[in-house]
Amino acid sequence: MQEAEARQKLVAAALPHVAFDGWTAATFRAAVADSGVTPALAVALFPRGGTDLALAYHAAGDAAMVAALAAEDLSALRFRDRIARAVLIRLSLADREAVRRGTTxxxxxxxxxxxxRALWSTADAIWTALGDSADDVNWYTKRATLSAVYGATVLFWLGDDSPDQQATRDFLDRRIEGVMRFEKLKADTAANPLGKVLLAGPMALLGRIRPPGPRDGLPGRRAPRPF
Known part of the structure; x- marks a missing residue:
């Protein structure tokens, strides 16, 4: 059995047990028993058991979101609406109880x-899928901001019982609106003559920051093994 296939089988086999046992050693043992993957291979793939299963489940959700975004035409949407759409797609692909247990x-x-790191990876996947071309400190600030927005939205979504989860959609819109106001304030400050003087030194320093290269282990570039 190939590693990718074994990973997929183990995560799929774990999901029915997560609601009862969480992402625990008990779930890991049940997943091994149900999947047909040998214990030796399972431990080699997921040395931390349930913890690594949870991270693999999260990574699989990010990959599914990227594929879904690639299949959609978002050209008619404002950029803020593209981000909101990406977040909502990511949530729609997740099992709420599995996410609840993972959050715990x-x-x-x-x-x-x-x-x-899991939140950062989701934010990075969204920005990359939407064609972000930032090559300076904005690469980091965009992902940090979206990580905060996504994390807060997930927590709200976990308790949302509104029809069609409209309350989550409204919550997400408010979070994005707050980010847009902050970005406008930054732009206005940078355009102001006094702001230019005050920011000259910090901006010169920040201008030297570049995003990481495509190497494993760096923020936003830690590539999990694909299924």
Whole structure:
């Protein structure tokens, strides 16, 4: 059995157990038993058991979102609406209970960094899919801002029982509107003569920052093994 196939089988086999046991060792053992993947291969692919299964599930959702975005024509939408559409697609592809259990898991202090990287990866996948060409500090600020927006929206979505999840859509629109106001303030400040003087030094320093190259282990560029 190929590694990619084994990964896919293990994640799929884990999902029915996550609602009851979370992303735990018990779920990992059940996934191994149900998937037909040998225990040795399963441990080699997911050395941290349920934790790595949760991260693989998240990465698979990002990949599915990118594929869905590629199949849509977003040219008629404003850019802010394209971002909102990407976030809503990402949520529509997720199992709410699996995400709820994952949110609980990555709230643990020793796994918080893994959770932050997962959010960053989603934000990076969205910006990249939408054709972001930033090659300076904006590469980082865009992803940091969207990570915060996405993370807050996920938490709201987990408790949203409104028809067609309209409350989540409204919440997301408000978060994006807040970001747009902040970006306008930055632009207005940079265009102001006094602002130009005050920002000259910081902007000269920030202008030297470049996005990371396509190497594993760097923010937004950590490529999980594909299924």
């Amino acid at each position: 898991l990555f709230a643990l202090p020793h796994l918080a960094a893994d959770g932050a």
